[in-house]
Amino acid sequence: MSGDESPPRARRSRRERLAAKTDGAPPPQMPGFDVEMPRADIGPGAAAARPQFAYLDEAGLQRLVERSFELIAQRGVDVNYPTAAASLARAGCRVDPDERRVRIPRELAEEALAAVPRRTTLYSKSGRFDLEIPRRDNTFHMRTGTGAHGFIEPGGRHRKLVLDDVATIAAVGDGLPEVGFIAHPFVNDVPEQTADLHGFAALLAGSEKHNLIQPYEAANVGFLMRLAAAAAGGEARLRQRPIASCIACSFTPLEFKRMDVEAIIEAGRYGLPIHACSLPTAGGTAPVTMPGTVLMAGAEILSMVVLTHVLAPGTPVIATPLIFALDMRTGRSLQASVEALRGACMAVQLCKRGFGLMTHSYGAGADTADACGQSQAERALIGCMVGLSGADILGGVGQLECATVFSPVQAVIDNELGAMQRAWLHTDAIDDESLAWELMLEIEQGGNFLANRHTLAHCREVFAPGAFLRLGRDAYEAAGRRTVLDNAKAILDSLLAREPPPGLPDEETVREMAGIVEAAERAILG
Amino acid sequence: MTDTLDDRLDAIFDAVLDYDDDAAERLVRAELARGTDLQLILNDALIAAMDEVGDQFGQGTLFVPEMLMAARAMKAGLEVLRPRLTETDTAPAGTIVIGTVHRDLHDIGKNLVGMMLEGAGFTVIDLGVDVPPEAFVAAAHAHRPDVLGMSALLTTTMPNMRKTVALLREDGWNGRIMVGGAPVTREFADEIGADGFAADAPGAVALARRMTRAG
Numbered sequence: 231m232s233g234d235e236s237p238p239r240a241r242r243s244r245r246e247r248l249a250a251k252t253d254g255a256p257p258p259q260m261p262g263f264d265v266e267m268p269r270a271d272i273g274p275g276a277a278a279a280r281p282q283f284a285y286l287d288e289a290g291l292q293r294l295v296e297r298s299f300e301l302i303a304q305r306g307v308d309v310n311y312p313t314a315a316a317s318l319a320r321a322g323c324r325v326d327p328d329e330r331r332v333r334i335p336r337e338l339a340e341e342a343l344a345a346v347p348r349r350t351t352l353y354s355k356s357g358r359f360d361l362e363i364p365r366r367d368n369t370f371h372m373r374t375g376t377g378a379h380g381f382i383e384p385g386g387r388h389r390k391l392v393l394d395d396v397a398t399i400a401a402v403g404d405g406l407p408e409v410g411f412i413a414h415p416f417v418n419d420v421p422e423q424t425a426d427l428h429g430f431a432a433l434l435a436g437s438e439k440h441n442l443i444q445p446y447e448a449a450n451v452g453f454l455m456r457l458a459a460a461a462a463g464g465e466a467r468l469r470q471r472p473i474a475s476c477i478a479c480s481f482t483p484l485e486f487k488r489m490d491v492e493a494i495i496e497a498g499r500y501g502l503p504i505h506a507c508s509l510p511t512a513g514g515t516a517p518v519t520m521p522g523t524v525l526m527a528g529a530e531i532l533s534m535v536v537l538t539h540v541l542a543p544g545t546p547v548i549a550t551p552l553i554f555a556l557d558m559r560t561g562r563s564l565q566a567s568v569e570a571l572r573g574a575c576m577a578v579q580l581c582k583r584g585f586g587l588m589t590h591s592y593g594a595g596a597d598t599a600d601a602c603g604q605s606q607a608e609r610a611l612i613g614c615m616v617g618l619s620g621a622d623i624l625g626g627v628g629q630l631e632c633a634t635v636f637s638p639v640q641a642v643i644d645n646e647l648g649a650m651q652r653a654w655l656h657t658d659a660i661d662d663e664s665l666a667w668e669l670m671l672e673i674e675q676g677g678n679f680l681a682n683r684h685t686l687a688h689c690r691e692v693f694a695p696g697a698f699l700r701l702g703r704d705a706y707e708a709a710g711r712r713t714v715l716d717n718a719k720a721i722l723d724s725l726l727a728r729e730p731p732p733g734l735p736d737e738e739t740v741r742e743m744a745g746i747v748e749a750a751e752r753a754i755l756g
Numbered sequence: 757m758t759d760t761l762d763d764r765l766d767a768i769f770d771a772v773l774d775y776d777d778d779a780a781e782r783l784v785r786a787e788l789a790r791g792t793d794l795q796l797i798l799n800d801a802l803i804a805a806m807d808e809v810g811d812q813f814g815q816g817t818l819f820v821p822e823m824l825m826a827a828r829a830m831k832a833g834l835e836v837l838r839p840r841l842t843e844t845d846t847a848p849a850g851t852i853v854i855g856t857v858h859r860d861l862h863d864i865g866k867n868l869v870g871m872m873l874e875g876a877g878f879t880v881i882d883l884g885v886d887v888p889p890e891a892f893v894a895a896a897h898a899h900r901p902d903v904l905g906m907s908a909l910l911t912t913t914m915p916n917m918r919k920t921v922a923l924l925r926e927d928g929w930n931g932r933i934m935v936g937g938a939p940v941t942r943e944f945a946d947e948i949g950a951d952g953f954a955a956d957a958p959g960a961v962a963l964a965r966r967m968t969r970a971g
């Protein structure tokens with residue numbers, strides 16, 4: 231046996247060991263107490279094709295594609311932005327001036343779809359966390375939840391989310407390796423009309439990674455772009471390296487508000503990728519039957535592809551179906567119900583394989599109010615199924631109570647779940663090495679595979695958990711019944727205690743951004 | 757170049773940690789030819805290496821197959837030393853009888869414990885798998901071990917661990933008994949009257965060391 235296969239690892243030299251005068255009595259094995267980050271890149275198969283899970287057969291998928299084209303051509307969509315509607319008319323749409331209804335011909339929709347870039351980069355401020363979409367290893371990137379207005383402190387207390395919490399979200403998002411980019415929440419301790427500006431400015435100031443803009447008012451969109459430009463080092467620099475991308479949402483059913491059209495136009499002006507988001511709720515704003523809800527999402531996203539093609543040509547569009555279902559007993563909107571999850575899988579399949587678009591959906595989240603067992607079960611299912619359906623971006627890290635609450639402890643667990651999910655998207659090559667063919671032929675009765683070259687060579691190609699524990703009863707009791715939540719809190723503490731990363735905007739930039747927010751408040755609040 | 761004694765002992769230590777049994781054997785043989793003190797080779801190179809292996813395993817940085825491969829490399833060096841140790845009446849760290857209890861055929865864990873104990877300088881007498889209680893008693897008489905260790909992988913064979921301990925005690929054997937195996941807990945070990953429990957192979961080494969020191 232040669233030592234060639236031994237992977238590098240930290241170890242003491244003989245002299246260091248003897249100097250330490252330990253007797254080899256090992257500490258109890260308690261993996262998980264090293265609150266390290268999980269490791270998802272587990273082997274050579276990581277760059278292979280992603281295993282795929284298909285809710286829709288080819289005929290079903292094609293029917294949804296066809297109906298999406300037909301719906302926006304026959305029923306059309308309502309665009310509450312006269313100049314945009316006029317541009318769409320010039321591009322070949324049939325526009326009813328009274329209703330502002332825009333009927334989009336198939337030729338234009340196909341042309342727009344063909345023009346959408348199939349790849350893009352979400353840039354970070356420092357360059358250390360630039361994200362290629364689709365991800366090179368054929369897995370996915372994650373992002374934190376948008377729009378949360380509640381916050382669960384690490385100790386478990388629920389309260390309104392305030393501006394200071396954005397720094398926590400930024401630090402958590404920057405520190406968790408599975409989180410590719412970070413969205414701003416809704417902050418409650420500032421004027422409601424400018425809450426997006428305050429939240430985004432604080433996020434830009436506190437995070438090194440790429441940020442997601444979610445405008446709350448049409449008048450704010452331009453100021454949000456100015457904030458992004460300030461953080462990027464100027465408009466030209468922002469166009470060169472967009473450190474932010476912008477979400478634009480339909481107003482289901484089949485309507486586009488001024489704010490979201492403005493977001494598309496402004497994002498295009500600065501070259502920011504657009505997350506074209508449809509949020510239909512089955513039984514509410516969309517048909518109760520999930521295929522109908524998925525059709526709604528498909529038609530709205532296809533319309534946004536056309537809007538972008540006409541109003542902001544060349545801008546990358548990332549299809550973002552976020553599917554909800556109305557709880558028919560209570561009227562609550564659900565993101566983690568069985569039906570919503572089926573819808574999410576179908577919608578991702580439609581956008582990714584039917585339209586050929588980069589695709590983004592929830593890959594985490596729960597309908598429960600706390601980071602409890604139900605939450606972990608629901609988000610594990612969502613991540614697995616949406617990941618297998620082909621999404622390039624899984625959103626919802628840290629979100630609870632149907633995307634209205636952010637829990638940093640939950641975010642740490644989501645990071646762990648995301649790493650696990652990416653690891654199991656790894657596909658194995660089927661060859662004699664992976665089959666251990668020679669060993670199979672040689673294995674003796676009662677033999678085992680523990681001590682041989684093949685096992686040694688591959689034994690580290692396994693997922694290494696960070697927060698998750700694998701303790702037996704004795705170790706569990708000895709550890710005071712420590713659970714993944716305790717480990718997640720410990721990881722969170724370590725993230726919050728870290729020095730600020732090197733790529734944050736400097737003081738001058740932060741002052742410039744504060745000036746933009748002040749100017750916005752004067753303009754918007756009067 | 758490995759010129760000084762310390763350098764050469766470092767090389768033996770590293771051979772074990774690199775899972776290189778050929779090098780371990782060759783380097784120990786060369787050291788014997790130089791007339792180096794046996795205890796130095798054993799304690800300061802081979803056993804020190806296995807102690808490092810145990811520490812790394814305990815910290816979760818070394819995996820089971822790697823621990824096994826290191827134990828194999830250590831054993832390759834130890835086999836070269838063994839005749840000289842016998843010739844010079846060098847006392848082992850202790851004698852330990854191990855086996856898998858009656859009706860249990862799973863021996864990976866037991867073998868791992870055996871290799872690690874040998875790596876720590878113990879003489880290990882392995883009774884194999886599916887060992888009836890009477891055979892453990894006979895081995896206790898025959899070998900007079902410092903410690904008798906038994907393992908069970910199945911919950912269905914755990915009662916045989918209880919029977920074996922009971923028979924040993926009935927027979928009047930008052931030596932130390934250690935138990936282990938996936939379903940075995942400290943609580944169960946206490947309940948059946950065993951003297952110690954270890955959750956893994958390095959833990960078994962540490963336990964054996966404590967038991968033999970305590971006499």
